[in-house]
Amino acid sequence: MKHAEMIKLGISIGDLNGIGSEIVLKTFDDTRMLDFCTPIIFASSKIINFLKKHYKLSLHFQGIDHPSKAIDGKINVMNVWKENVKINFGEEDTTVGEYAFKSLEAATDALKKDEIDVLVTAPINKHTIQSEKFNFPGHTDYLAQQLEGESLMFMITDNLKIGLLTDHVALKDIASVITPELIEKKINIIQQTLKQDFRVELPKIAVLGINPHSGDHGVIGKEDEEILKPTIQKIRDRGDLVFGPYSADSFFGSKNYKNFDAVVASYHDQGLIPFKTLSFGRGVNFTAGLSKVRTSPDHGTAFEIAGKNEANINSFKEAVFKAIEIYKAREEYKLLTENPLKKQGRKI
Structure with missing residues (x-):
């Protein structure tokens, strides 16, 4: 020190x-x-x-x-x-x-x-x-x-923090890369970094859906129903405050992000477009983990x-x-x- x-x-x-x-x-x-x-x-x-x-x-x-x-x-x-x-x-x-x-x-x-x-x-x-x-x-x-x-791209300002499940991965490969193991690993990193690096004792985290409208119950892709939702529930069952998946298109415009200590985006542009729109010139890229x-x-x-x-x-x-x-x-x-x-x- x-x-x-x-x-x-x-x-x-x-x-x-x-x-x-x-x-x-x-x-x-x-x-x-x-x-x-x-x-x-x-x-x-x-x-x-x-x-x-x-x-x-x-x-x-x-x-x-x-x-x-x-x-x-x-x-x-x-x-x-x-x-x-x-x-x-x-x-x-x-x-x-x-x-x-x-x-x-x-x-x-x-x-x-x-x-x-x-x-x-x-x-x-x-x-x-x-x-x-x-x-x-x-x-x-x-x-x-x-x-x-185990690194995680964590885009941060005082009022908005967005972590990525996948960062520099081609869009066509996103669905095959996101697994229950990856989701748990990345959320664990975010939880730990919020505690040790940002003094948040009990982190509250939102997870954005992979597909449009979080898949609409499987109508627009099955990844949210079969991978994301069960994994989030598993994490919640152990007592952690992790919620979602939320439809990404309305999550930021409705200012719902203000209700959470951090947001988990499924892929690069899903997280960085709203982050840079809301925080450009003030945002910081922090390598968590x-x-x-x-x-x-x-x-x-x-x-x-x-x-x-x-x-x-x-x-x-x-x-x-x-x-x-x-x-x-x-x-x-x-x-x-x-x-x-x-x-x-x-x-x-």
């Missing part, structure tokens, strides 16, 4: 041809952010200096060769490479993708070794980052393998505005704040579960 020391917040730089570097540097160009954490950007001093000049920023940073050399109150740049990298904003480039992976790999390694406390990832291009070392549909699956956990804390903004590389000094930093800034908040909540949870008598009088 961090008391005298600041929380070390690692940042992977993402695709350098996108807006990731802009939102990272602009976030910490505001020196007040240094009161909350000690940022360590995994990239190179050369590239950060180039980007600082390009965006006409006044920030000051120091290059380091190991996370242990990071100084509180400073922006620290961990030199993962020393060579120059050619940036062409807005273009897909496999070479730039290699450097996105180098940054992510180094930051993840530091996270595994407890050299940083939390990780915030800037957006990658899922095509150009592919290689023998990175053969994943996104950050979530890579981190699950590296940290040996892992032993370490990782967050990211709720958007991609935005090549169409890359390098134009137009990127909105709000979601990335929220990702920083949420990573810090979740880390503190998790440390508090560990303390209380290890010894409930310590609940009083301990400063987090």
Whole structure:
């Protein structure tokens, strides 16, 4: 737990041809952010200096060769490479993708070794980052393998939290992927993360149907009747507050989501379309279920505005704040579960 020391917040730089570097540097160009954490950007001093000049920023940073050399109150740049990298904003480039992976790999390694406390990832291009070392549909699956956990994409704001049964799975494969075992596993992850990371003692969770109108009693697909409903009932029988399946088309418009601590969506767009509609620019992608804390903004590389000094930093800034908040909540949870008598009088 961090008391005298600041929380070390690692940042992977993402695709350098996108807006990731802009939102990272602009976030910490505001020196007040240094009161909350000690940022360590995994990239190179050369590239950060180039980007600082390009965006006409006044920030000051120091290059380091190991996370242990990071100084509180400073922006620290961990030199993962020393060579120059050619940036062409807005273009897909496999070479730039290699450097996105180098940054992510180094930051993840530091996270595994407890050299940083939390990780915030800037957006990658899922095509150009592919290689023998990175053969994943996104950050979530890579981190699950590296940290040996059961991951879950959990989109969060203060008022809305949506977890996904399936994330980067083709729509044609959704029904075959969703099994009773998967549903139980994902709901268990959500329950645990609500308790340990968001201080919800008795989580109340809604589950959205797989098919339109939750299948209309089997008229529009049988998955809801044969897989989803029996599994939800099984979970409820053990005393957990899990309800559904709810018809997804009216669930958000009716504001029913406000009655629950979290919502479980069956697939990516079912959850992310309403989430981004209601929370775009304020939402955060949190990888639940892992032993370490990782967050990211709720958007991609935005090549169409890359390098134009137009990127909105709000979601990335929220990702920083949420990573810090979740880390503190998790440390508090560990303390209380290890010894409930310590609940009083301990400063987090």
